[in-house]
Amino acid sequence: MTDVEYRAVSPGEEFYRTYTAAQVESVVAALSERAEFPYELTYLGGGSRLWHAGETPSNSDNTPVLGDMDTILTRYAGALLALAPAPLPVRIIDLGPGTTRPVRGLLRHLLDQSRLEGYRAIDISAELLELSRQNLSAEFPELADGFDLRCGDFTGPDLAQVLALADDSHRDGPGPARFVVLAGGTLYNFADPGRVLRHVGEAMREGDVLLLTLRIDTGVDRPPFMDRVSVGPYKPQQLAGMDLLGIDRSCYVPEIGYDRERSEVFVRVRFAEPVAVEVTVDGRPRTVRFAAGDTVVVWRYLYVDRSVVVDQLARNGFAVELFEHGESGQVVLVAATPAGRTGAA
Ligand SMILES: C[S@@+](CC[C@H](N)C(=O)[O-])C[C@H]1O[C@@H](n2cnc3c(N)ncnc32)[C@H](O)[C@@H]1O
Structure with a gap:
């Protein structure tokens, strides 16, 4: 031998x-x-350099899909706002904001409706967090000091930093509704998306809504x-x-x-x-x-169809409140609330 x-x-x-x-x-x-x-x-x-160049790394050269990923939260901003009981203000909590491109239209909508309470994000990459800060400040110069950006891993104990209740509790009544955003297919890059869903769900409270954007298998x-x-x-x-x-x-x-x-x-x-x-x-x-x-x-x-997405959310403690397709049909926006704690509390 x-x-x-x-x-x-x-x-x-x-x-x-x-x-x-x-x-x-x-x-x-x-x-x-x-x-x-x-x-x-x-x-x-x-x-992180690719993201600075404005490119979204993906294995699809299918630009309609990439375009949908960037616009789907904006397209359904009105329907999303309806999930937050009026007149509660809304705080966005962005898990892995990257360039922030997909979330800025939703921020603008909440701002125009006088319903934006704040924006907080956590990203594992200090470089991408700096890019997030630059992009947000360029588009919302009036809010630049109010963005709360933290470096950490949302799949572990760092998640508590951004979803801690103490910061968002108001002594004289309910705190803001919170939209917890996991956009750009990030959830499905993990080896065990179910574990990530359970971890996020456990840190969410009544009134919070999870917003996912994903590319799904439509069979075409x-x-x-x-x-x-x-x-x-x-x-x-x-x-x-x-x-x-x-x-x-x-x-x-x-x-x-x-x-x-x-x-x-x-x-x-x-x-x-x-x-x-x-x-x-x-x-x-x-x-x-x-x-x-x-x-x-x-x-x-993970490349699965609509029924698997819905079933996976249910198995990991979420109830689907809204499921919408982007223009290409392959990108979807899913809004879900931790089961047993309804969004319209
Ligand atoms: C696919 S990109 C999506 C970026 C943005 N949400 C979008 O839709 O364009 C994934 C982002 O999540 C961040 N990220 C990935 N895993 C993470 C983790 N475990 N904890 C914190 N951030 C993470 C990356 O650094 C990157 O900014």
Whole structure:
């Protein structure tokens, strides 16, 4: 038997500058336990650059879909406002605001109706949060001091920072209605969207409304890679994690495909040769090895139809109040309230 020769690679300074010790640890855990680079971490550092260029990274070159993602909250702003009992003011709580492009029309509508109480956001990427601040200040200069933007991970304990009741409780009556926004398909990039839904639902209170914007499977315009895995296309952000780990692009081939069992579109890299990734975690070296032919998922998107979306919300404690399609039909806006705590309280 011959020993396998691995190409040894290790991250450079930029990797350790970009990620906290806990994030480095979660990269190693994701690589070794589920052969995945956590996509949310690619919004940090260099991966954020695409968003500055005004581009929305996605695996669809379908511009009507991208356009709908940006406009659907504005299009249904009136119907959304009707979910907040008048005359309560509305606070927007944006989970992963990115460029803030999709939410600005809704903010404008609430402002015009004298119903905007405030805007608060949490994003894992300091770079994207700075972009959010710039874009909001440019469009709403009169409100610039009132935007409350915080850096953190909404899938963990940081969520309490933005949904804490104390800040929004008013001594003489109910606090504002709160719209908790999770836009741009972000929910379906997570390996376990149900867990994220339960986590968000547990932090919500009576009167809060969750607003999701998602691309769903309508059975038409299915991308050809749903039938067979193909080489590419990929977006630069999807390989940002591999780049930061110091894995040269000559070591692997990027593939796009559809996992029928999980109903997920994925981008993954397939190693062309054995690779050993050496990372320092808490001062100690850790090595994750990949054989030739092994794959690492770098992006995923749950691609399901309307009934699955509604069922998933119900199973994770939400009642759907509104379900609307954008112009292309494939982008939807879903408003849901934590079950047992109705929106029109
Ligand atoms: C797909 S983009 C959507 C941006 C924006 N909501 C939109 O619709 O255009 C995802 C955003 O969520 C942020 N994000 C992803 N995972 C996160 C997490 N676990 N905690 C906080 N922010 C996260 C990213 O940094 C990015 O700004």
